[in-house]
Amino acid sequence: MAQEPELIDEFSIHEKRKRVLADFAAGTVGGILQTFVGHPLDTIKVRLQTQKIDAFGKGKYSGVIHCLRCTLREERIFGLYKGLLSPLTGLAFLNAILFTSYGYAKDFFTNYGEHELTAMQSMACGAFAGAAQCVIVCPMELIKTRLQAQYNYPTHTTPEYTGNIDCIKKTVKTRGVKGLYSGMYGCLIRELPAYAVCFPAFEVSQELFAKLEGRPKDEISPASVIIAGGIAGVACWTISYPQDIVLNRLRVQRVDEPPIYKTKMYDGGFWDCFWKLYRKEGLRGFTKGFSACAFRAFPANAASFYGYSITKDFLS
Template sequence: MFYTFFAQFLVGHPFDTVKVRLQVQNIDKPLYRGTFHCFQSIIRQESVFGLYKGIGSPMMGLTFINAIVFGVQGNTMRLLGHDTPMNQFFAGAAAGAIQCVICCPMELAKTRMQMQGTGEKKSSRKLYKNSLDCLARIYKREGVWGVNRGMVTTLIRETPGFGVYFLSYDVLTRSLGCEPNDRYMIPKLLFAGGMAGIASWLSTYPVDVIKSRLQADGVGGVNQYSSIADCVRQSVRKEGYMVFTRGLTSTLLRAFPVNAATFATVTLVLMYYRGEQGGAQDCEQAQPAKPSHASQIQPQA
């Protein structure tokens, strides 16, 4: 299963880098015209490795986030007592909220690293050596509050986002059925997982745009936004309401395959270890965490 998640990072992280670049670029002097132009520009200007900037942070946080999400979601379902779609939503929301403790600092470091050296093949002056150095420098300069920059928007995104994620998967698997002997079980799991990822991102994507802008703000010592409301106000005034869709194409292109593979892999592994005694119930109850929005492991991604 580790190799599956590793492969998802290799495939999915470039889409996340493009998403962040599009979300936070200066509208007065835009570097990218769209998703594919952004891909081309990064490869041409920064080499293919430019697409993988910041990948160390989500890779380090994946294990902790998965452990928190699985533990919280499973325990919450046991407390609620009944396996219903709405209970899946509440259990997912609880898991999403608690994992923000790890997710927020992780995505802060990822975002800062992804923005570093924009348009440069070899950065003349690197502010951060790696993700850990990034967090250490932010902590030294801004303390605990600095390391948790964007926590409120992360909570607003992850809590309902994870709820929709688990709810969508549960509803789809109940509708499609996933009997162990069904020859189409794996395609059904892939479809349900991919659509759950898309539904999760669509439900909270505007918040993700604001979160990225707040976490990228302050690089170089200049803060553009004083609060969440100020970020929303300035963004809408300069770019209109379409600002909340910036980077959405890249996000959706990443969301379906990554989440399809994640759900199918985790479900099949859990079914294998539990045996086929649980049958279709395992398909409905066994659910994974989101790769790095975020990335997501949000819806992250």
């Protein structure tokens, strides 16, 4: 009988490891699905956000549909998948970190499922997960955004970067490894509130569907999981979209030229960019491309959460 506590402890450690590995694997699958579903509209979103504005307040694209048509006409379907390699390799790992971090924090608060999360605890878990993924998301999105933002102007017909590796080499050569983490401050400002809203929105949506279907939350229909994931994605991007625009403006600065925005208190130029954007374009400057973002957020995050859920169920 004296060995029972040791057996219990060993079993507990084994179960904890299984939970972490299941979250990691399920998050990876969710990330792969999310990338293929959401990348084309993410490209449209980035191009609308980063297009150059002339003295009359006009850009190359008038909106989502116009940008889509121009991209397909000039670059065909491949133009929508520019920069895919970076998020495809990174987002799978990124999602794995995100869901594993959330699962770890959730187990901490609920003592491994003994009770339900409160709303505040769910927000704290989401914020923790958002912060954890910034180490990967910051350089990954930097490369992706710079490649996506390349499109032909009459005066600029040669792409600055030939691909992911070339972009990484040029960034490191001109600004060092820390250049890959330019925008880290803004990344944290975006990710913490984004996932503090995203995961609670998913949890609440699941609970609502569970009541409507009259079954436990972890047994709701696939359609309900997909809709709940889509709702969570739209909520996530609605709260973080202005920060995303500022981040993308910072990221598409040419690496062979001095930074346009002044850094204050290690913010990487975030607030200087924010106020310059506001003075030049007003509040509208923070909503450019949002329709493409929202349209992308629903199916992309629906795919992510669904991929996570079915993989987690399979492994369990």
